[in-house]
Amino acid sequence: MTDLSTSGAAAPRGPHSSSLLVQDANTRKRNAAESRFRLYGVIAIAIAILALFALLGSILYNGSSSFRQAFVVLDVYLDPAKLDKDGTRDLEKIAKVSTFGYAPLIAAAFETKFEDPEIGVEGLSAKNAAKLISKEGPAELRRYVLANPDMIGETVQFEFLASGRIDGYYKGRVTMETAKLDKNVSPEQLQLADQLKEAGVLAIKFNTGFLTRADASENRPEAAGLGVAILGSFYMMIVVLCLALPIGVAASIYLEEFAPKNWITDIIEVNISNLAAVPSIVFGILGLAIFINFAGLPQSAPIVGGLVLTLMTLPTIIIATRASLKAVPPSIRDAALGIGASKMQAVFHHVLPLAAPGILTGTIIGLAQALGETAPLLLIGMVAFVRDFPSAPPEGFFDPAAALPVQVYNWTQRSDPAFVERASGAIIVLMVFLLIMNAIAIVLRRRFERRW
Amino acid sequence: MSAGLVILIVLLIAFVGFFLGRTRAYKSAGGDIRKLHSRPNYYGLTVAIYAAVPALLFTILWLLLQPLYIESQVSKMIDAVDIPDGGSLDLVMTDVRRISDGLDVAVNAGTMTEDQIATMRADLSDLRARLGEVGIAVASDVQQNVLDAAREYRKLSTKLQIAMSVIVIGLSLAGAFISMMRIQPDYRARNTSEHAIKALLILSSFVAILTTLGIISSLLFETVHFFQLYRASDFFFNLTWNPQFRGGSDLGILPLLWGTLYVSFVALIFAVPIGLLAAIYLSEYASKNVRSFAKPAIEVLAGIPTIVYGLFALITVGPLLRDYFAQPLGMGNSSSSVLTAGIVLGVMLIPFVSSLSDDVINAVPQAMRDGSYGLGATKSETIKQVILPAALPGVVGAVLLAASRAIGETMIVVMGAGAAAKLSLNPFEAMTTITVKIVSQLTGDTEFASPETLVAFALGLSLFVVTLGLNILALYIVRKYREQYE
């Protein structure tokens, strides 16, 4: 109080005559403002971290169950009367029996199971019981028979995927109540599933198929896997690595070590920094217009995806490479030039090896970015439903394939809620890959970081 | 012989040439490498470069020009009557290409022989069905003229393919041979190969320019095409977006632009204060422990792919906002909404804003802080009244960069904002953005030459121009700002 009243500009000693040990009102007010401001900062940090945890938590919560899957183990009698009426074991004839022809075998297997007094629900026929098995089941059985025609007539123990609804029942997605309203599953089927689980016929296991299988159609989410997508992403990463790394390093070496200071160099530099900020979707348009429509490369092919991602990754790699080239002190260049090395030798023999860890780190981070990129791939046709694995490189680069992030998007567009779980599971897989790549980059940086 | 194989052969020639060149240099000096001008490896390298580089550049050029040439030759064979109503020459040519490819596939699969193809008549053999068997879908029944064109197409491409193989391999061998002949002890092999390498380095750095040119030309070319089919003034000023399958679409950009700006605005309202405050807290207040935890955590947010944010919007934030805010407030029933996309986009932008602000704040010289503390200012007073005003241009630049990011972001809005083009103020309503429509127009089943598809290129060009403009402005502001303190 006294401070304010005596704050006339005249008295030099006026304003601060109070003791230092006592905070005056004004200081108290200012300190309160200080702690308020500090609190805003804490809140901001808290929101950011909370958002991170919510993001990761929601994905883990929704997706972790996709790594578990209900399987049903059945003894299937491969009835010759149905599969090979002539008994000739002629493969072509056997192949004529379509997938539908195999469904009764599974029903028959349930018939056998019903002989057990513990198993069986009133009003549930064997045919309806067979709907516990994924629609993929008969197809798998058929594939097995075509591969082993000698087994016809034998009884084979077979592990089937349970259908998506049954699987969902054990993951809390489907309940008795929802089953009543659902035309794809009935409460009786769920009761039977419980009995089978009791009897050890139905078991929840780790779902390797999620990582190895190809995508599956709308009505069999339980069979959908990431195999093609992982392979497709892998192919694209190979393309990106083989193109972006050499081109990026070459461009950086030129710009950092050789380029004269003139307008052409300026244009290149401006170009690179602007390319880094071009929306990714625009690169997709470029890929569609140039690589597919103009150059005639096939749609959905990893080569096109790889090319588009290469162009997107280049600025990242160039910026990282230039930074690490710049970090090599000029004395190293002078030393090499001083003993008669050419400029090119100085760069390739001395500067480049010293900059290599930084370049590698930048490249891995660029690859990680490319791996998660989705939008441009949508435009070059990678949303297509691809069931066949691409063949081995180099032809495989031109075969249709999916990509991990696009597969996620694809699955979110489907109506069956089981695909939400799959999509989240696919994200977990994607994040694990990214985590590994970033960890490698961090280790590389820690290990080889050099301070001059 | 496929292009891949040709390239492989060229590389092989270069590889062998390297060793031959090295040996030849060694021999020419009589085994005493001190007599050589350069080290033997450089002689080998020269041979390899001569063998590979001209041949490979020629291959690329050939591969780019070949389709143009074939197209121009073959399209002459198509008469106006062969073009169905509502179609275009482009579409027919697409069919020609497909049929030609299909024939190739059929031959490889063994379902057709070359003789069959040569004598085949479109009206007799059900070509469409047979191509369908090998997995090639053709839009309509095949006309005789089209079949002829396809046959010609096949013939020409095979012929040109062979011609290319011969020329390229010849070029490669000739290059290797010429450079081999030039090898003698005082041949300046190092200088030659270094010049060649430097040329390659320069070429690589031009990829950036080529990419930009590619982007601009592909956008511009199809946009001009679009404006020939659709009035530009309608595109820019029409207030409705309503594409139809059968023509007569309304393709006004304004509702999309509105959605884009609205979502971006919400995102920035969320991200800028949080990002800025987080950066301030971390650089001015946080203890070492807090910093070592919070900084990487925020950086992790930056490393997460946008598809993850998209899924987060779709399965978590959207339903949450709908169930706890939109429905109780009676403001809508849609889980995808401007707010959903905006908030998630905002979360994505937090690390972006915070790291840019961090740079900007740290660029303010310490002397400025000392000056303020020396006068008895508190930290927050120093930040609010000295550092932030001093850093303002930098912060503005950062916000512009973030805005450009938000406007160009695709996956989050595709999965979070919805698909309905609306001019509405209600943030709980689903709206759509430019990027969403680019995706939907280019992944749909409409034919490529229709305005409904081509509009995506016009949208893309608008997007490119806006984001580029924002970026250039932002970079200019930030650079000016930095110069001030350097």
Next chain:
Amino acid sequence: MYDAPNLEKTVDQKEFKITADNVQVFYGDTHAIKDVSVQIEDNTVTAFIGPSGCGKSTFLRCLNRMNDTIDICRVEGNILLDGENIYDKKVDPVQLRAKVGMVFQKPNPFPKSIYDNIAYGPRIHGLTRNKADLDIIVEKSLRRGAIWDEVKDRLDQPGTGLSGGQQQRLCIARAIATEPEVLLMDEPCSALDPIATAQVEELIDELRQDYSVVIVTHSMQQAARVSQKTAFFHLGNLVEYGETSQIFTNPIDPRTESYITGRIG
């Protein structure tokens, strides 16, 4: 209600404005200031001299706790301002720095207008009730900073546009505007040309009437010109402290003599 302590203080003030007692400063593991005790008088210019890295600036920054802004810096011992320990837990450095102003080596005007530069201190400390008051303070400070005539027509222009000497006088005026009791100056002329230096030195001499001024300088001539008391620091120790005339003409410690005659430094 503050009468009683004020009385006590006036007694103290006559004697010493600042009393430092066995002050130790550590930068991490480095012992930067060793056992320094010094008494600084009111209405006096006290000069700290010594070779580079001797700790004179560090010690100066202890006097208004500017070292608090450096994480690894630790201060031990007592520094009393008017009999109150400024390192007491209850002391708010913000309040302290309002009493002990500081001018830095490099002129550091804020990127604001000249007016706002001066008004910054009074505003944050709440010294004025209205714009008119503030105008008075600004003018008075600029006059006392001996820069009023040069800037009175362009108060709304940025302070960064002034010349180096003007900027430094602006910074001094800015420090005066908060009505401090002590003014610390850390090599205020090292970035200035001779003419600007002369102007600032003249200003320092005038300021002595109202303030206790402590100036760190590496120029012995400057110390001799402007100060009444001089302290000589060497390797973190206070070697000698006394009347400026005595230090420069008849130093007691051989190290002081070596420095003054130019043998160390």
